[in-house]
Amino acid sequence: MFKKTVKILFLIFILSAVSLNVIISAESNLYKGPAPKYVFLFIGDGMALPQVSSAEIYASALKNNKYPETPRYLSFTKFEAQGFTTTHDASSFITDSASAGTAIACGYKTLNGVISMDIGKKIKYKTIAEELKEKGMKVGIVTSVSIDHATPAVFYAKVPSRSMMYEIALQLAESGFDYFGGGSVIDPDGKKSKMDNKPGNVFDYAKSKGYKITKTKEEFMKLKSGSGKVWAVTEMPADAQSMLYEVDRSKDVLSLADFTAKGIELLDNPKGFFMMVEGGKIDWACHANDGLSAIIDVYAFDDAVKIAVEFAQKHPKETLIIVTGDHECGGMTVGFAGTKYDTAFQKLQKQKISYVKFEEKINELKKEKPDLKLDEIKDIITEYFGLTFKGDKSDMDLTEYEIKLLQDAFDETIKDKKERSKSSESYIAYGEYDPLTVTITHVLNRKAGIGWTTYSHTGTPVPTYAKGVGAGVFDGYYDNTDIYKKIVLILKIKKSY
Ligand SMILES: [Zn+2]
Structure with missing residues (x-):
């Protein structure tokens, strides 16, 4: 009798586990809950599992533990939803940041070097940031590299080549987005551009489009809610107009986390916001095969994620945080x-x-x-x-x-x-x-x-992490174009997918 009862209980347990599993996987395909009001998309450029693991192993190694351990030192490796994302583009298993960014921002595969346009370089895609801006949300774009670089550019610009830095910066000014923060621009006066009738310096052009521009820490600190459209540039542009490597930054210089926190302050409003934050120099350090600089920049990126996590603790039922990489870099292992x-x-x-x-x-x-x-x-x-x-x-x-x-x-x-x-x-x-x-x-x-195996990117998948409203949709194994589609699903944007 006793044995029979145990058998029945065991059967019930198995059946409920199976049905629960069915429900969970069905939910991850079709999210029907409320749309989040605040959406953060963090992109660690060149950040795949080797970069994430190395950052955690280094933190563990500094503790001089007798035995290896890899506790979750980074905030995002603790997120409740985790998946793997394939990164090939339209023509290669190894993507660059332009085609990877286009996949994430627009949901389409394109060619290396192309910013939010199709492989024929004719069709201009509407980006997730533009969709959400149209929905009434405020939009912010933050990066530790130059703001005209491929990853930030795919959210506001459409050009056949990522090297059209002047045209990209002009499109920044025309985007109407509410906040840009981080690195400066490569070609402010269009010296490398073949464009006819250039409208002049991009900062002046942005001012004419209603942007308030800050280039010092003092001006940056004065920015507050109600400052209007803002373009905040690092007070200390470093290599290729980027922010300093975290390992070289003194504490008094503005960090990626500072630009993220300011974004929240400026963008918060009753209709919500979308903010993309890129840790761009993880990639550059990996191109150069400099492991320590890459690891310390993963920490700087994580500090920015932590700002969003703190915000989410205050708005738990309204916030979604997604953290991903666009590709691996360096063949780091x-x-x-x-x-x-x-x-x-x-x-x-x-x-x-x-x-x-x-x-x-x-x-x-x-x-x-x-x-x-x-x-x-x-x-x-x-x-x-x-x-x-x-x-x-x-x-x-x-x-x-x-x-x-x-x-x-x-x-x-x-x-x-x-x-x-x-x-x-x-x-x-x-x-x-x-x-x-x-x-x-x-x-x-x-x-x-x-x-290290290369000075370029590699073709391995990247991890994607999510926390908050709709996060479960990011469990599993999917393509980088699916990140766009999942955001569209959760935010209830009408699309023919
Ligand atoms: Zn790269």
């Missing part, structure tokens, strides 16, 4: 031939500056002394990367093989750029980066157990 089954991420903490800042220092030294020798810069390599030349086989000491790699790279670095080797071997060794700097980060990263 946890593990290297030289370190076999071990990692030593704590070694990365010896790196004090980004590859960009180090290259600047080398260039200054080269200018001062054209016949510079590797011997003369060993001290600064030790100072900024912790790598030593003692020959004592200690933890951070360079092996003979590693010193040879540095010497070969230095011999290229010291040459004029035009005289450097153009061989494919040289490209595999250094990409288009400063040979010495990229070799230093390679050596340090390998000692830590991080491997």
